[in-house]
Structure formats: C-alpha cells, structure tokens
Amino acid sequence: MDLILTAFVEMAQPFRMLMLVTGVFVGLVVGVVPGIGGLFAMALLIPMTYNMDAYAAFALLLGMGSVNTTSDTIPAILFGVPGSVGAAATVLDGHAMAKKGEAARAFGASYSASMIGGVFGALVLAAAIPVMRPLVLYLKTPDFFAICAFGLSIVAMLAGSQPLKGLAAAMFGMLASFVGIDKIAGIDRWTFGQIYLWDGLPVALVFLGLFGLPELASLLLRGSIQGNAERPTYAGMWQGIRDTLREWPLVLRCSSIGSLLGAVPGVGIAVLDWIAYGYAARRPGSGPKFGEGNVRGVIAPESANNAKEGGSLIPTIAFGVPGSASMSILLGAFVVHGLVPGPDMLGKNAALTMSMVFSIAVANIVGAVTCLVLTRPLARVAQVSAAILVPLVVTFIVVGAYQTNMSAFDFALVIGVGAVGMAMKELNWPRSAFSLGFVLGPSLENYFFLAYQISGWSWLAQPLVLILLGLAVVGVIRQTLSWIRARNPGGPLPPALPDIAAGTAMTLLALAALVTAATGFPFEAAIFPIITAGLLLAFSLVTTVRTTLRWRRRGMPSASAPDMAPGEWSPASEPTMRGNLAIIGLCLALALLILLVGHLAATFIFVAGSIMVLGAKSWRPPLVIAAAATAFVYSVFDMLASQPWPTPWLAGIGRIF
C-alpha cells in the first residue's frame, strides 16, 4: 500500500504528468499513421529522456507505447488499413461495421475495449510484482513452443467456410515467414540473392498490403466508406461502449490472453491479436457472422493488444529479457537511468516499477478518452467521397511503406502483397489464417529447435507442454468434426475458373518450395519448410481438384446467388477487377513519383492529380487537399520522425549536370 502511495505521489508531479500526456499524444499520432510503429517512435524518443529523471522518462516512453494500439484502429475501421501490425485483426469486423454505417459503434467498442484491456494489463503487471521472477523462471523453452503451437491451432477457427483453403492459407503464410536467413543453420532461404530479404518479409509491410490495398479497391468502387448505408449517429458510439460492457467476460478473457502472451518473448502483438480474434470467433454470439461486422470481432483483439504492454514489461523488469521488440528498446532506457532489471526493480526500485503500472493505466484512459472525443468527426469520414479518400490513404500506405527500408523493394513488396491479398479476398482464401501462420512461423521453428537442442524429445512429456498441445489437438479435432457435419455449407463460392487457376498456382508454388527446400537447404533449415510446403501442397491440390470437379459437374462457372454479405469468409459478390487494377495503378504511379521527385513533391502531385482524375468538379479543392496532405506528411515523416530520405532520381540527375 505504501508502495502505491509513493508511486502515486511521485507521479503527481506536474512535469511527469506532462511527459505522460505528451507521450500519449505522440503515441496516438504514431498509431494512426501506417508505417511508423511504436518501435520506431520509441527509438526516437529514448535520446530525449537522457536528461530527465527516471519517472518522467518512463512516463513518456510507456505513455507513447501504451496507446498506439488504441489509435491504430482508426484507419483499420475506416479504411481497412491497419495503423500498426496490432490492428490487422480489427480490420475484418471493424471495417465491415463501418461499411454498414456503424463506424461510430465500432469506435466506441474498440476504444472502450482498449481502455479496459490496457488497465487490465497494468493490473496484471502490478499483481505480478511479487511473483514475477519465479513466474518467468517457471516457463521453459518447450513451454514457449507449446504456446506457439496452441496459437497456431487457432487457425482452425479462422479457416471459414472452405476449411481446406483456410489451412492452405495458413501454411502459405508460414512458408512466407521462412524467407530470409534462418536462425539455426544461418543459411539464406529463398532470398534470391537479395540482401533486402535477409531479415525476412517485414510484417508491417505485409499487413499493409494484405489488408489495406484490397479494402481500398472496394472503397473506390463503392464511392464512399459506407456506400448507401444510413447516416452514422453519435449514439452509435454509446452503443459500442455498451457492447463492450455487455461482453465483459470476453473483454476480460482476451485481456488475459493479451497480458499473458505479451509476457512470452517472441510472441508479439501481431500474434496475440489473431489468437484473441480466433478465440472470440469460436462463439460468435448473436449478430452478424464473424468477418461481416460482428462487434465481438472488434472487442476481442482490441482488449488483447492493449493488455500486452503490461504483460511484456514483466520479463523486461524481472530479467532484462524483452517481452516484445519495443521492450528491447525500453531496456536501453533502463540502462541510461542506471537501473538494472532484476531483483532491484522489485525491491529498492519498486516504487518506480509501480509508477510504470500507473503510467500504463493512465495512458490507456487518457488515450481512449481522447479517441472517443474525436469519434464524431472521424465517423463523418465514412461519408466522404472515395475520390478524395483513396488518394490520401494510398499516399499514407505507400509513403509509410517506403519509410520502412527506404528502398524500391518496399514498393514492390507492398504492391505485390496487395495483389496477392486482392486475389485471396476475392477467391475466399482467408487472409486472417495467412497472417497467423506468417507471424507464428518463425517462433514455432525457433522454439522447436531450441527445445530439441536442449533436451532432445524428453520435453514432450513436461506437464504444461502436454496440456497445451492436448488443448490444441482437441480444438482442431472438434473443429474438424463440425466441418464434416456441415459438409455442404451452401455459402456462395467464388467463380470457378480463377479459383482453379489460383489453386493450381498455389500447388505449383508449394511444389517448387518443397523441391528447393529438400535439395538446397541443410537438414535443420529444411525440415520446417518441407513440412509446411508438403501440407500446403496437399491442401491446395485437394481444393483445386474439388473446384475442378464442381466446375465440370455444373458445366459452367457457378456464380451462385450472393445470399450473404461479402466478408472475410465469403467471396466478393461484385466485379472488383476494375477497382483492384485502379488501386495497383495508383500505388505504382505514386511509387514512381516518389523515386523521381522525393516523397513531399510526390505527395502533392499525386494527391492533386488523382483527385482530379477520379472526379473533382473544380481545381481548387484538390490543390488545397494536396497541400494539406503534403504538410501532414512533412510534419509526421520529416519533423516528428526525422530521418534521411534517399535522394530522388531527378535531383540526382540535376546534381550530375
């Protein structure tokens, strides 16, 4: 009790509170803008804390880190573009709600869930203080593997109406995650001689392309976010908050998932987000199906991803082992302030640890309230014409992507993944299953080999491992049984011919991966890719054969009646090729402009130009919007996150002559 009081008094100082609030606002901006993650912002803020006292420093850093998972839902719900990797799961139902005119409700639900989750995570951290060290020491490497395997079994929940495709998508995701230099044998896998690929495909870029670009294509076709749905009302926000309160058991369970998994090193926010979503998908409750705008699909990931901040501090404070990537940067702040993670943080410096709990809790409350206040204007964005929104969102996706590595490969990757995402969306290959496979692949492989090197196979007999693996198997069996029972779900199926083509392409890809892995990689580096590629081969081959049979039986492509709304697990019902091509064209144009004239001039030319092309009545509004967009890009990517941009080609040519 004394401890809490001391921490409270220490934090009550005006400067420290000011730093906390500053951190929160920086964190909100960082969360909204795709491409800049909390990780990068943390690295930028650390040097500013050198001259502060430790309380103020951690208030600033944790304030920033706690809330970017609150505001990253704004672009996720409005545009289907995840503001950070932690918002990808929110896209599915949150954006579907916005399309139905329920943006305000989705915001209300997501902010309140974020707030409760965040405070819950802080309380878990506080409760863990006395037992932190034994707790972290109790979990051994095999347990980490079992946790990841259990996480992967959630894929079964995400597989949707064509389960084989869902499983294939998950394997495809895992296969994609193996690109890069492997950690065990140290050889490069499928990098094609490109240094760019050594560290694997960047998660942030993959999610931006996979979710953001396909949603933009359908936005362009609809004309505005909510199309013809009714006007959003401010009351929707309160309804969303009531939804969260009504679903309190779900909120608490997903907050627990977030804070507990947050404490496991290697299980990042991208993973626990999908696990919470899949968990909620098991019991959809009343309302629309998952993926078509079920509010539980917003509440679950949002409560989990805010709860992780508290959880991932546990191993960081107790042992100096970062529970997440941004925690490894926070660790730098520990040393700067002469703090040694370990027993001291729970004894001599316990008041400071308590102040971190306080910072996380307050930051989550301030962040959520700020976002709630902004809901009314934001929900109106749902009615703005797509001709204005699409160029702006494309700009943020493309500039944000370029910011990751400042390489032309960034463009190629985000656009390429975007094209894959469009095909997956249209042909009912669930992108959610792909994502879970993609984020879990490396941890599964790495923990497996660590466990194997440390104790051979004997770790399989450890109690926690047995329980977790058992749960995973039971879950998968139950789901399989329910698939067999509902043999012909009768949902709409995508057009057969493109589906056969995609299935065949996937089968060939799997075969190529299988052969190259089996012949080119040493055993340790080959085994996981071989298993994954083998499963992918089997799943996609069976799907392709079944689609072919269906096509031949009917004699013609089956464009079955769209009796349900298009969503994550039902194919698109309108012709979308035109929208897809338009979005890819816009991205390519902007990418080229950025390479030619630099990101600022490119933003101006692109926004003004494409708004005019997409249909503006006069020339003035496009120029004003373009100028505002350029100013915003400048303030975020050059002032807030100041960094050296590569010289544009034209400037390079100018310099030579």
Next chain:
Amino acid sequence: MLAMIFRVSRGPLLLVAGLVLAMCAQAQAVEFQTITIKVGYGPGGGYDQTSRLIARHLGRFLPGHPDIVVQNVPGGGSLKLTKMVLGSEPADGSVIASVSEAMSYAPVLDPQNANFDPLALQWIGSLVNEPAYCMTSKGSGIDTMDKFLQSDFLVGATGKSSVTYIFAALVKNGLKAKFKIVTGFDGTADIELAMQRGEIAGMCGVSSYNTSGSRDALNLIGTFGSGPAVGGEKLERFSDKIEDIKVREAATLIETTLQFHHPLVVPPGTPKETVEALRKGYMEMVKDPAFLADIGKLSEMAVNATSGEDISRLVSQQLKVGPDVFETARNLVK
C-alpha cells in the same frame, strides 16, 4: 553537327567544371553539413545505443558542427550495411556506418556471402578494447577451466555468425571441449535467462558489460583476446592453451577484433581529408567528459578507444597471414 553538340553541351560542361572546382575547394577545408550514422542492427541493441550517443556528441568535434541523425539498417548481423557501404553509399562523409567488428574477417569465414575486401573500408575509430569471456552459471557447478573443457553440458549462442557462437566454437574445436552449442537464442539476455532457468550452463564471447547485472550469479572461466580481465581477476586465456601453432595463430586472428569493438567506418572512396577530420573528431570525442558521462549512464562499458589508423593496421595484419591459417580459422569456428 559536331559544333552544334559542342555548343549545346557547353552549358553543362561549364557547370561540371564549376562543380569540380567547388568540390576541390571543399576538399581543402572539410566542412560537414548533415551526417547520417547508419547502424547495421535494429533499434535497441548495443550498436544502436552507442551510435545514438555518438550522434549526440560527435558533431561538436567536427568542422562545421554538423547535425547527426541515426538510421537503422538491420540485416545479416550488419553484413547488409557493410555491403551497402562498399557499394552504394555516398563517399563524401555524409554517411558513417556502425558495423560489427567481425566484418573485418567476414570474407575469411564466409567467403560465399561476404565477398568483399575488408581493407577497402575506411575505419574511423572504435569505442571498446577489452577481452571477452566464457562464463557459466553458479548453479551449473562448472567453475574451473578443467571442468569447462572436460564436462558434458550446453553452451548457449544466438546465430551461427554471432560472437557468442564463434568464440564458443573456437573453444570447442580448438581445445576439444566436450560441451554442445545450442543456437537460436535472441540475445545475451535471453541466453542468461536460460542459464538461470537451468536449461543451459554457459555462454562465450561475451564482454563484461553485457552481464553487469548478474555478476554474482556467474563464474568467469577464461578470456579471449589480450588485456587484463575485469576487477584484476586472474584468468587463463583460451588461445594460450591451444598447442597446435597453426590453430593458435588462427584463434589469435579471430581474437584481434576484440581490440576494436563497436567500430565506425566510411565508404572506400571518401576523400583522405574527410577521413582524417572524422578520425580526429572521433578521438577528441572519446576523451570528452560529457561524452564519457553519457556513456557511463548507458552501461558500465569502459571506453578504451582504438584510432582508425590503428584499426586499419590491425585489419591488414589480420589479413596478411597465409591462406592455410584462414582455412584453419574457418574450420575452427564451424
């Protein structure tokens, strides 16, 4: 026709001439505008933190007092950045790179991936020159050199190209030690935690400042590289125990890099005056009380700088040994 081309191109020609003149003038009095320090690792690690600190201070010691910004270019344990420095980065002093000291012999150990000439790099200076250790947890019961070499236990390492692996392999292969090396940990903190959990017993190639928090829970077994151990403890040097002369020579070759931990480099074509200005500024910075105070906050790392000239000399010595020693070194750290 020819005259026309000549007339048209006269404008640009004059411009080029002007630029060349301007560049010569600049070369005489080096003045820095803005400098970017690129770090070959992701945010948060030792290389990133020290680079951000250097960015705060180095500008004060350079002509023109440039602003210095930091950018992370992670990939392949800084191999990616090293290749960029040798290939595409501007050679005008506007980009400095913070890469692993192991880059000086990467082509020797991994000729396939690291196909470059380390001598082409221009070294600016390095922060730390101190030995590395093998250490075990107190709970493991392995507390002497003999037990370390004779017992059957596990040593943790990160990737195969990391110092934690290279130095463990050096002991294992050079001294026929019986331990096994477990690879795949995330960093030294992760290895240490596994030691505390009792899953593995030790780690190698680690500097003392990496483990400042848990010194009492660790046994220091032996050292790599020259120089006294921390706290004046009497420890044996592993390479001294290697009997085969050629193997010992190979081990010493690998140890050389410990003398220039956390180095900075600039691209090959950087003008001599610019390199000299950077080297001079660097050596002034490492004596500056404000810089040392900041580094002191960062960790208990003792700054013991090596000048760029010295590093270049060490690297060329390192690469002068015969190809058979390279071959031995390759096998030693396999």
